[in-house]
Amino acid sequence: QKEVEQDPGPLSVPEGAIVSLNCTYSNSAFQYFMWYRQYSRKGPELLMYTYSSGNKEDGRFTAQVDKSSKYISLFIRDSQPSDSATYLCAMSGKDSGYSTLTFGKGTMLLVSP
Amino acid sequence: GAGVSQSPSNKVTEKGKDVELRCDPISGHTALYWYRQSLGQGLEFLIYFQGNSAPDKSGLPSDRFSAERTGGSVSTLTIQRTQQEDSAVYLCASSLVRGGSTNEKLFFGSGTQLSVL
Numbered sequence: 123q124k125e126v127e128q129d130p131g132p133l134s135v136p137e138g139a140i141v142s143l144n145c146t147y148s149n150s151a152f153q154y155f156m157w158y159r160q161y162s163r164k165g166p167e168l169l170m171y172t173y174s175s176g177n178k179e180d181g182r183f184t185a186q187v188d189k190s191s192k193y194i195s196l197f198i199r200d201s202q203p204s205d206s207a208t209y210l211c212a213m214s215g216k217d218s219g220y221s222t223l224t225f226g227k228g229t230m231l232l233v234s235p
Numbered sequence: 236g237a238g239v240s241q242s243p244s245n246k247v248t249e250k251g252k253d254v255e256l257r258c259d260p261i262s263g264h265t266a267l268y269w270y271r272q273s274l275g276q277g278l279e280f281l282i283y284f285q286g287n288s289a290p291d292k293s294g295l296p297s298d299r300f301s302a303e304r305t306g307g308s309v310s311t312l313t314i315q316r317t318q319q320e321d322s323a324v325y326l327c328a329s330s331l332v333r334g335g336s337t338n339e340k341l342f343f344g345s346g347t348q349l350s351v352l
Contacts, residue, residue, distance in 0.1 A: 164346075225270075
């Protein structure tokens with residue numbers, strides 16, 4: 123079992139839809155959870171950053187962490203064609219001294235006009 | 236520049252040749268990372284530099300891979316005797332790590348696409 127599992131997609135939705143992206147993980151030591159967005163031929167850019175369990179909202183984006191289920195989610199409201207990208211979850215914890223991130227493989231999202 | 240800069244953006248080489256990939260981190264960032272992204276795979280950690288500390292090389296896949304960071308700034312990733320399985324995007328990232336902080340927010344460059352023929 124890989125440390126972080128993420129459905130590769132692609133996930134295709136119409137403009138305006140609510141998008142749900144998810145990751146599961148196996149390492150209970152993970153405490154910091156991130157979502158990165160990666161456009162084609164670009165490096166990942168940080169979208170959301172959450173510590174431990176709970177919700178965090180930033181504009182159209184909401185990140186949720188459920189440590190008891192080892193499950194994290196990213197919700198995108200009112201999705202736009204410009205949201206079309208690959209979304210990578212990432213996490214870190216005490217095992218690595220918090221210094222290195224473990225990434226999921228990424229989910230490709232396609233938002234059609 | 237304002238962001239992490241990597242060069243070259245593309246590199247095509249023949250099997251068995253050595254290659255060097257360069258990374259210029261964001262000015263003032265003390266932490267520097269190299270990751271590898273292969274087609275259909277997630278980001279694979281390679282190596283981590285933090286200030287003057289010994290680098291964390293635990294992710295390097297073989298002794299053909301090495302990296303240096305000179306003057307706490309620019310870093311070079313060297314792959315010797317390249318193999319076809321080394322073909323991937325090599326991403327560099329930097330972060331500003333304050334003393335005692337575990338708040339690691341990475342800023343990535345656009346990567347070097349390495350193709351080994």
